[in-house]
Amino acid sequence: MMPFVVAELANLEDALPLYVYCVGNHEQKRLDRREGYPAQQIFLTRSGRGAFRLRDGRQFTMTPGTLFILPADVPHEYFPDDADSPWDLGFVAFRGNASPLLLEQMGKLVLSVLQAADFDRLWQQLESLWHLISLNEDQAYWESSKKMYGIALSVMEDQRSVERMAKASASSEPNAALATAVRLMHDHYNEKLLTANVARAAGYSVQHFHRLFVAAYGTTPQQYLLRLRMRRSVQLFQEQPGISVEKVAELLGMETSYFIRMFKRTYGRTPKQHAKN
Known part of the structure; x- marks a missing residue:
């Protein structure tokens, strides 16, 4: 958990066009803000489910892997929307002269529950921001301003990926074949899958399959499979506290040394460091 942290800016508000107001995550309880909140907010749901209700009656339900952008003063x-499962909600609030312009740039993403294409990446950025703010140092607030802008860009980039994948799945025959290939990856990610075998299952040559896959998903089949394995490794560490790195690598069908190297490249820390946190 990242306990709620309020930024103590040491009179940097006027110097920073964008600054973090508060950041954290916890098991969210019901909260009523009849006057709104004096900062723009981005919320991330890691587990459980909950709902936001506006004064005009609109309600937005968040489920695991989703994000929600709420403007200031709304x-x-x-409140939690599932009595049997705690709502693990991450959040960051930001202000500054540039913050309204940033929300304007996000356009239709605001006040809409969004499914994240790469939720783990966004959550890690939130954690990194929290650690910076926790330092409560002058330089940390300058760095956190940069990271806050980075999170906003990541959200927009993430949703472009979602749109691209949706367009890919909406087109006809080639993408039906690609969907077969993706299902194969999801069902057999823990085996030694060769691209040639996946391409054959989709009915294409390796070269043609590679071109179609990159055009549809914005990444190569190998990178997609690696990303799938990395996400699953994070789930295994969460679901089975104390599980060894070697066991996780085995369950993913990866050599331990290769798994450690790819995990660090993906998340910026080793599997052991991640498990400890």
Whole structure:
């Protein structure tokens, strides 16, 4: 958990066009903000589910892997929506002269529950921001301003990926074949899958399959499979506390040394460091 941290800016508000107001995550309880909140907010749901309700009656339900962008000063309340599962909600609030322009640039992403294409990446950026703010140092606030802008860009980039994947799945025959290939990856990610075998299952040559896959998903089949394995490794560490790195690598069908190297490249820290946190 990242306990709620309020930024103590040491009079840097006027110097920073964008600055973090608060950041954290916790098991969210019901909260009523009849006057709204004096900062723009981005919320990330890691587990459980909850709902935001606006004064005009609109309600937005968040489920695991989703994000929600809420403008400043919008009256609202939010609350867990599943009595059997805690709502693990991450959040960052930001202000500054540039913050309204940033939300304007996000356009239709605001006040809409969004499924993240790469939720783990966004959550890690949130954690990194929290660690910076926790230092409570002058330089940390300058760095956190940069990271805050980075999170906003990542959200927009992430949703472009979602749109691209949706367009790919909406087109006809080639993407039906690609969907077969993707299902094969999801069902057999823990085996030694060769691209040639996946391409054959989709009915294409390796070269043609590679071109179609990159055009549809914006990444290569090998990178997609690696990303799938990395996400699954994070789930295994969460689901089975104390599980060894070697066991996770085995369950993913990867050599331990290769798994450690790819995990660090993906998340910026080793599997052991991640498990400890």
